[in-house]
Amino acid sequence: MYIVRVNMTTGKIKVEPVPEKYKILGNRGLVARITYDEILPTCNPIGPRNKLIIASSPMEGVGITCAGRISVGGKSPLTGGAKEANSGGVAGSRMACHGIRAIIVEGRPENKRLQILHINKDVMELVDAEDLRGKGTYATTHTLLERYGKSAAVISIGPAGEQMLGASGVFVNDMEGDSGRAAARGGVGAIMGAKYIKAIVIEHDGNFKRQVQNEAAFKNVRMKLHKAILSNPGAAFYTKMGTMGFMMPVHALGAMPTKGFTEGTWDRVEEVNGERYLEEIAKRGGEGKPIHACMPGCIVRCSNIYPDKNGKKIVSPLEYESGDLLGPNLCIDDLDSIAEMTYLCNDYGLDTIEVGVALGVAAHAGIFVWGDKKRARELIDEIGKGTYLGKIIGSGAVTVGKVFGIDKVPAVKGQAMAAYDPRGVKSMGVTYTMTPMGADHTAAVTFRTPIDHFHWEGAIDVSRNIQVTVAFYDTYFCSFIARGIGPADTYLLVELFNQVLGTKYTDTSFMSEIGKDTIKYERMFNIAAGVNEEWVPEFMRDEPLIPHGRKSDIPESEYARYWDTEFWGEFPPMPARL
Amino acid sequence: MYIVRVNMTTGKIKVEPVPEKYKILGNRGLVARITYDEILPTCNPIGPRNKLIIASSPMEGVGITCAGRISVGGKSPLTGGAKEANSGGVAGSRMACHGIRAIIVEGRPENKRLQILHINKDVMELVDAEDLRGKGTYATTHTLLERYGKSAAVISIGPAGEQMLGASGVFVNDMEGDSGRAAARGGVGAIMGAKYIKAIVIEHDGNFKRQVQNEAAFKNVRMKLHKAILSNPGAAFYTKMGTMGFMMPVHALGAMPTKGFTEGTWDRVEEVNGERYLEEIAKRGGEGKPIHACMPGCIVRCSNIYPDKNGKKIVSPLEYESGDLLGPNLCIDDLDSIAEMTYLCNDYGLDTIEVGVALGVAAHAGIFVWGDKKRARELIDEIGKGTYLGKIIGSGAVTVGKVFGIDKVPAVKGQAMAAYDPRGVKSMGVTYTMTPMGADHTAAVTFRTPIDHFHWEGAIDVSRNIQVTVAFYDTYFCSFIARGIGPADTYLLVELFNQVLGTKYTDTSFMSEIGKDTIKYERMFNIAAGVNEEWVPEFMRDEPLIPHGRKSDIPESEYARYWDTEFWGEFPPMPARL
Numbered sequence A, B: 001m002y003i004v005r006v007n008m009t010t011g012k013i014k015v016e017p018v019p020e021k022y023k024i025l026g027n028r029g030l031v032a033r034i035t036y037d038e039i040l041p042t043c044n045p046i047g048p049r050n051k052l053i054i055a056s057s058p059m060e061g062v063g064i065t066c067a068g069r070i071s072v073g074g075k076s077p078l079t080g081g082a083k084e085a086n087s088g089g090v091a092g093s094r095m096a097c098h099g100i101r102a103i104i105v106e107g108r109p110e111n112k113r114l115q116i117l118h119i120n121k122d123v124m125e126l127v128d129a130e131d132l133r134g135k136g137t138y139a140t141t142h143t144l145l146e147r148y149g150k151s152a153a154v155i156s157i158g159p160a161g162e163q164m165l166g167a168s169g170v171f172v173n174d175m176e177g178d179s180g181r182a183a184a185r186g187g188v189g190a191i192m193g194a195k196y197i198k199a200i201v202i203e204h205d206g207n208f209k210r211q212v213q214n215e216a217a218f219k220n221v222r223m224k225l226h227k228a229i230l231s232n233p234g235a236a237f238y239t240k241m242g243t244m245g246f247m248m249p250v251h252a253l254g255a256m257p258t259k260g261f262t263e264g265t266w267d268r269v270e271e272v273n274g275e276r277y278l279e280e281i282a283k284r285g286g287e288g289k290p291i292h293a294c295m296p297g298c299i300v301r302c303s304n305i306y307p308d309k310n311g312k313k314i315v316s317p318l319e320y321e322s323g324d325l326l327g328p329n330l331c332i333d334d335l336d337s338i339a340e341m342t343y344l345c346n347d348y349g350l351d352t353i354e355v356g357v358a359l360g361v362a363a364h365a366g367i368f369v370w371g372d373k374k375r376a377r378e379l380i381d382e383i384g385k386g387t388y389l390g391k392i393i394g395s396g397a398v399t400v401g402k403v404f405g406i407d408k409v410p411a412v413k414g415q416a417m418a419a420y421d422p423r424g425v426k427s428m429g430v431t432y433t434m435t436p437m438g439a440d441h442t443a444a445v446t447f448r449t450p451i452d453h454f455h456w457e458g459a460i461d462v463s464r465n466i467q468v469t470v471a472f473y474d475t476y477f478c479s480f481i482a483r484g485i486g487p488a489d490t491y492l493l494v495e496l497f498n499q500v501l502g503t504k505y506t507d508t509s510f511m512s513e514i515g516k517d518t519i520k521y522e523r524m525f526n527i528a529a530g531v532n533e534e535w536v537p538e539f540m541r542d543e544p545l546i547p548h549g550r551k552s553d554i555p556e557s558e559y560a561r562y563w564d565t566e567f568w569g570e571f572p573p574m575p576a577r578l
Helices: A027-038 A091-097 A137-148 A185-194 A215-230 A233-252 A274-284 A320-325 A335-348 A352-364 A373-385 A388-394 A397-404 A426-434 A459-473 A491-501 A509-529 A538-542 A556-560 B027-038 B091-097 B137-148 B185-194 B215-230 B233-252 B274-284 B320-325 B335-348 B352-364 B373-385 B388-394 B397-404 B426-434 B459-473 B491-501 B509-529 B538-542 B556-560
Strands: A002-007 A012-017 A052-055 A070-075 A082-087 A100-106 A115-119 A124-128 A153-156 A170-172 A181-183 A197-202 A289-292 A303-307 A313-315 B002-007 B012-017 B052-055 B070-075 B082-087 B100-106 B115-119 B124-128 B153-156 B170-172 B181-183 B197-202 B289-292 B303-307 B313-315
Touching (some): A027 A052, A027 A070, A027 A082, A052 A185, A070 A091, A070 A185, A082 A170, A091 A100, A091 A153, A091 A197, A100 A115, A100 A197, A137 A153, A137 A197, A170 A185, A233 A320, A274 A303, A320 A335, A320 A352, A335 A352, A352 A373, A352 A388, A373 A388, A388 B388, A388 B397, A426 A459, A459 A509, A459 A556, A491 A509, B012 B124, B027 B082, B027 B459, B027 B509, B052 B185, B070 B181, B082 B170, B082 B509, B091 B153, B100 B115, B100 B197, B137 B197, B215 B491, B233 B303, B233 B320, B274 B289, B274 B303, B274 B335, B335 B352, B335 B373, B352 B373, B352 B388, B388 B397, B426 B459, B426 B556, B459 B509, B491 B509
Parallel strands (some): A002 A100, B002 B100, B115 B197
Antiparallel strands (some): A002 A012, A082 A181, A170 A181, A303 A313, B002 B012, B052 B070, B082 B181, B153 B170, B153 B197, B303 B313
């Protein structure tokens, strides 16, 4: 398989075989390694030395479910550290059909003209894209699918990414041709914008063929894996409810961010929760779908299509993070508004989490009134249009706090918290504090682990173990497969890996090894970049979360053991800083 | 002597004797220790756990020159680390007359009403100051001098500090009653604003008496010291030229920030340099003064009063940093405009350095056109008025870069560089990188050291030695005394310290011990706060500075020896983080 290396300074594109040391790595694990190996940790995230890295999975292309995601990463404009954000959509499958494990974009064009990177079986080229400047991701994607064929993948940024805003993400088209799949977090859209890449188009005409070790044995283990997932209640929950199903359990723990992270429950939650959303989809019919696959071959199908009252699609998907942070977090009690804001964020190329939290901070600053859904939409429009206020909000929650002098900013390492208040679920505070990613729930969502979430005892271990597990799955699959493969079924991965990657594993210990390695490389990059652990913000340590009155109270001594080499093994050396 | 502790949450004021361990410390050294001992390193700089610390010198009050400065500090809203900024004016002398070594303001008032802290021999009280909200520092100061007597000290913030902006400073009145003396850097105005203290008024009616060991011996050494300073050519240079005299030497090295730190020399420099400014003051007469003391008893008198064409004072003082960063750095070639902008910054309570650099970044973003002095003034007005654009610029250079997607941001650790491009004077890159203060020239101005400033060899040692020396002088005197006391005269300080502080020093080694200790406490606070060394920004490593074509190129291996315990001795333990 190959790495496509695009130098924006020279305009040259090179194709390199995947080096031996990256052979079995994809997605987050590969992004972590390339970041560590190639990016100067002290570079400016929007400068020429940062790199935009897009990686696919080595499991994709042989009919395994949940292997079609892509990871987008580099040095984060928000955290200043290693960043990986991942997305569904068709891009992983299109990269795989050309045998492309990763695309690395480096340098910066002197003329600052937007470009498209266009790939099909015959060409790899940069094409001027100034005609698409300022266009939303939906229009960009539709235009490019028109131009290059409906089955192409389009990885694009919107006006937010062009503006290099901290809240900007990278968007991928789904099977319907809409750019609703977001590698949202950490400002990865700004990295792409700083490379002046408006979109990457990968046509569906590749004929790269993967070899497995033994076709029959491979098909057998693949079938067993798919069966295991299909019979797993964890996967069934995702299929039925999607992530919107998280709302009530998180609410039950009193940890659902409400009114700018001042409350953990909401008396109007039933207006916007997962049950209500299913009801609305069922009632409205039309284009709505409660069950929907975000990428080819997915059997979990946690996605959805949310329709308006006339059955016309508003957006796909509606997720819990957007649902809460653009909903209860802003005291907005209307699913249609939340769906419309999600659409706007996707179109402008924005992370709904960063935007939702930033709007909450803006509300604390008096920029808008809780529950004012019209004004909330206008403010998202301002980001897209690039007004001064829009640029402030689009720069993320921490910038809003700085500019308006607000200290109630739910963020860690420059990045807004996801929709789990760490006062309600103590171990989420560990995730936010210790992951190299900043306040990123994708590093380890812990609320489902059956422990006492009201007290910190055990929180370190729960989060750390899940972080390692997720870092492994993030390297090959959609991390939701981690819920779909029960502990009793992980042995299937030994055979699967040996078949597809030619490894000689005899037990599942490789899983945690790969997960740990990924985090260790990310951490060492961060240390060189000057990014350290950052605690949950002061206000969460001092102000009790309504209504349960809990604070973030994990003692420093607990954190001190987090990076024990007894758990992690040896760390790689710190990369050079100059 | 005493520490006045003001709790804004409860409104209580306590007077405590200076603890034994702080007995011989004042100003920066004392701020460093209190910061380390009392401030939670991970607190929010504008939250209730940060503290505003104002310290005077233990050398003040016994007629020693240059001992009347105050230090203002706490956890910096810009750098996130330990911060000390100092200022002349009459506050040091007024604190000393009441025996006040330090004022520590903690907590936060729930009602968020602005207060005055009023101190005279009979009362220490908080007085409502909502009537002064939004008022500039000049009007605030004039109002309060009217109310409390002309000889009082007024330590105030302007609208910038009230807005808790990163570029806000703390301002002190001079002997003419104008608030032109700035503890400018690091956003200390925001710390004061976050405590809701609009001003601290200290009347001149204290009758605290200092005892020296032996009056005759003390007077003798004091006289010798003053004579030494008066006969020193270093001091004479300051007296004659003030800091505006730095412009041509820095220009000669090709290190004078020009056009947003893209060039190091300017063909119009003679319109705005020190020679020109002296000429204008002489020509215009009236209230203008080329030689002016910023505080009572100063015999160096590096300050000045810059008049307009009719001889009416525009501002006092005009300093090199403002002169360059609001002048050549913005391609503004007009001293009167620079003086007027300086006045505006003082009045709004802004750091001219942070504002000048932020405007340069804004110019790179196309917000204004190089040389447009009218627009530059308007933008400073926008900061004062608190428009969205004003708040962005007033949040400092790094925020302007983030919000507008500009990577050419001359800042380190969140704080804008002073008027020495580190590509032109390599050792200034060491100062900016290694001082716990961020890109702060006051930590060590190195350009006068007679070494080859074009190459990095020796740069570490030059900067490190000066940093230690300055940290010592900053703890007792105006750091300009360091230029006024030649190496052959430092022995006088042994006797002076023994007389005033009751120490038993036998040689001058205590100077570097105190300087090192100060920096070591600042550093350990920073480490606990997660603030590490940050290199000079990438663009300075990659883009040659016009016209000499030099880059910032000190290798990491050189930096590696900076914190050698062989040089520093043992460091204090890291303070607790939670």
